[in-house]
Amino acid sequence: xxxxxxxxxxxxxxxxxxxxxxxxxxxxxxxxxxxxxxxxxxxxxxxxxxxxxxxxxxxxxxxxxxxxxxxxxxxxxxxxxxxxxxxxxxxxxxxxxxxxxxxxxxxxxxxxxxxxxxxxxxxxxxxxxxxxxxxxxxxxxxxxxxxxxxxxxxxxxxxxxxxxxxxxxxxxxxxxxxxxxxxxxxxxxxxxxxxxxxxxxxxxxxx
Numbered sequence: 360x361x362x363x364x365x366x367x368x369x370x371x372x373x374x375x376x377x378x379x380x381x382x383x384x385x386x387x388x389x390x391x392x393x394x395x396x397x398x399x400x401x402x403x404x405x406x407x408x409x410x411x412x413x414x415x416x417x418x419x420x421x422x423x424x425x426x427x428x429x430x431x432x433x434x435x436x437x438x439x440x441x442x443x444x445x446x447x448x449x450x451x452x453x454x455x456x457x458x459x460x461x462x463x464x465x466x467x468x469x470x471x472x473x474x475x476x477x478x479x480x481x482x483x484x485x486x487x488x489x490x491x492x493x494x495x496x497x498x499x500x501x502x503x504x505x506x507x508x509x510x511x512x513x514x515x516x517x518x519x520x521x522x523x524x525x526x527x528x529x530x531x532x533x534x535x536x537x538x539x540x541x542x543x544x545x546x547x548x549x550x551x552x553x554x555x556x557x558x559x560x561x562x563x564x565x566x
Contacts, residue, residue: 362387366395367404367427372497372513374556375408375420396421404430422556431497431514439517456526463530470538483539484508484562510535510560515551535560542566 360368362385369384370376376384382392399405404427409417446455474486484500488510491498495516501509517527528550536545542565549559 362391363395363398366392367399367423367430370405370421370423370427371431375422377418377420381421399427403427459526459530462527463534466531467534467538470534474538476540480506480539480543480562480564481508484510487535487538507561507563509548510562512551512558512560513556515558518551532560535562 365385366381369381373384378392378396379389381396382389385392385395396405396407400407403424405421406424407419407421409419411417443455446458450457470487470490473490474483476483478486481500481502488498488500491510491512495514497513499511501511503509532545532547536543539545539562544563544565546561546563547558548561549555549557551558
């Protein structure tokens with residue numbers, strides 16, 4: 360991955376960054392990072408916002424534009440939307456619910472093979488994150504000081520399907536709860552389809 364691609368990837372994974380922050384992550388000079396960002400700006404892949412820092416000085420934060428996010432595409436979006444429309448036409452909403460249910464059972468079975476219920480919660484969430492990352496969600500787990508764990512998904516490879524039918528998202532929330540076990544609760548704290556730049560699930564231990 361060249362420096363230009365690494366720059367875009369870091370903005371995708373980490374959200375808005377300053378040129379100085381990107382320079383440190385890329386191990387290049389601030390001037391080099393600004394050159395990368397200005398080249399991406401000309402291509403319409405990034406834009407920026409000037410935000411005042413704690414002492415009131417403006418700090419330029421760079422972020423991906425919709426065109427930048429589109430470099431990490433939805434998988435087979437057109438075909439997916441066509442199939443969803445055909446299922447609705449042929450079998451109605453009940454048929455679509457059955458399709459989502461079948462996908463839910465398949466995903467749950469696959470995740471269940473990868474997650475050891477005897478492990479600590481953070482390890483279980485990490486196993487789930489690795490599975491989701493392999494599916495294209497750019498996912499990772501982030502343990503918190505209060506004992507909870509965040510499952511962070513920086514990309515949605517089924518965004519078109521989820522936009523057309525949000526039951527896909529509700530289904531995933533239910534799957535996570537079942538495969539992680541009864542000793543935790545799963546809630547969505549950031550949601551791509553509600554304007555967030557990513558989906559974040561907060562997994563909280565109970566009992």
